[in-house]
Ligand SMILES: Nc1ncnc2c1ncn2[C@@H]1O[C@H](COP(=O)(O)OP(=O)(O)O)[C@@H](O)[C@H]1O
């Protein structure tokens with residue numbers, strides 16, 4: 001069918017982040033004004049989400065040498081490793097496509113990576129992805145459970161669950177149940193473009209948004225402050 | 237995609253929740269495409285709950301059913317029931333037996349493959365839920381239409397179905413919202429399209445009002461799209477045009493009721 005109706009409009013982002021096996025891949029839709037690109041990357045970084053040590057890749061030929069060096073420095077400030085994407089490993093992160101429950105245990109992850117490394121002859125034994133990237137909307141009945149942090153590029157719908165040992169970043173709307181710091185980390189936090197979860201949990205605290213929650217245009221961040229879950233608007 | 241006799245487009249009509257209008261939708265789109273001179277086959281896979289034939293007024297013409305075909309007792313051409321009025325519209329009725337596993341995904345896929353060269357469109361009416369029957373119905377489909385109603389439970393179930401379709405690698409999914417009651421939407425008693433899009437975020441190809449003419453036309457065995465000047469009929473006609481690739485604006489159901497209310501207030505309706 002050729003319908004083009006009501007397609008959810010996506011705002012144009014200059015920089016797209018995609019999960020790949022060994023980390024995250026940056027792609028650029030428009031680098032004509034590199035100041036803007038730089039600003040967008042900076043604002044993504046200040047959201048404080050990216051786990052130190054994560055590898056950030058770009059495709060060979062996407063960047064001039066000067067720009068590459070510029071970005072490398074920016075990422076280094078956040079403890080992130082910026083480098084060219086080896087052709088062979090250009091493959092999306094293990095697609096979460098299991099039954100209703102998706103369990104991504106850290107150990108399994110490592111194993112899987114080792115296997116992948118062997119298959120794809122990339123020698124990067126020190127590569128441990130500390131973030132699970134989910135490149136789709138989680139729909140009702142679907143669940144993500146992992147000891148690492150989670151980046152969801154999509155919505156978390158009512159009836160869906162994300163349970164993470166680390167933090168949860170939802171680049172979309174969150175209506176489902178989200179649990180960050182599920183193994184006790186009280187420093188963990190949850191960010192969403194629209195934070196409207198059925199229930200929000202951080203470590204051993206549980207909160208439910210008030211029934212008459214006001215709408216805000218801004219992204220929101222939930223974290224523990226003074227022994228309570230607080231939600232505050234953030235820029236990103 | 238249209239008019240090509242060698243490759244039918246196979247569309248499965250699904251929903252999470254039962255009773256939201258899958259069968260009604262299948263019948264109306266089927267008739268609508270036939271009215272546009274397409275050669276159309278409707279396959280009813282809702283085993284045990286046969287009613288697509290009723291909606292089309294074909295109940296008393298059935299000789300064989302889907303299970304007879306998939307089990308090789310008769311060739312599909314022999315089981316197809318031609319429509320009384322539209323000679324390019326055919327129904328492959330479901331079996332009345334209760335055994336829901338009698339048709340498996342492979343068998344239906346094989347059948348669709350066989351039928352593909354004969355038709356422009358094959359529409360598959362799917363049972364509710366996500367059990368075996370659902371897996372069978374979606375197996376051979378190129379694209380899926382998810383039917384829902386503007387209420388929370390139906391939308392949540394639709395969301396689950398969309399997730400299931402994604403898992404089965406069916407990525408071409410369109411939405412039809414059925415039984416909209418504009419007045420209730422206006423009063424905030426029913427979800428509006430924005431609420432629905434917020435959750436489902438898939439392309440909508442139809443917004444069908446709740447219309448009692450759907451019920452009266454069902455009783456006559458003539459899908460409402462055949463009745464002139466019914467709101468639901470118009471909505472289905474628009475859906476058919478969108479399926480055929482036309483860019484059709486959505487009718488403003490709200491304005492319409494407002495107008496009707498106004499007319500009513502002046503004793504014109
Ligand atoms: N737009 C509509 N307006 C009024 N009644 C409708 C409409 N769509 C469906 N119905 C009624 O709802 C009931 C269920 O519809 P049906 O198509 O059998 O649903 P399903 O196949 O999903 O179980 C039927 O009685 C039908 O006449």
Ligand SMILES: [Mg+2]
Pocket residue numbers: 258259260282287
């Ligand atoms: Mg039905």
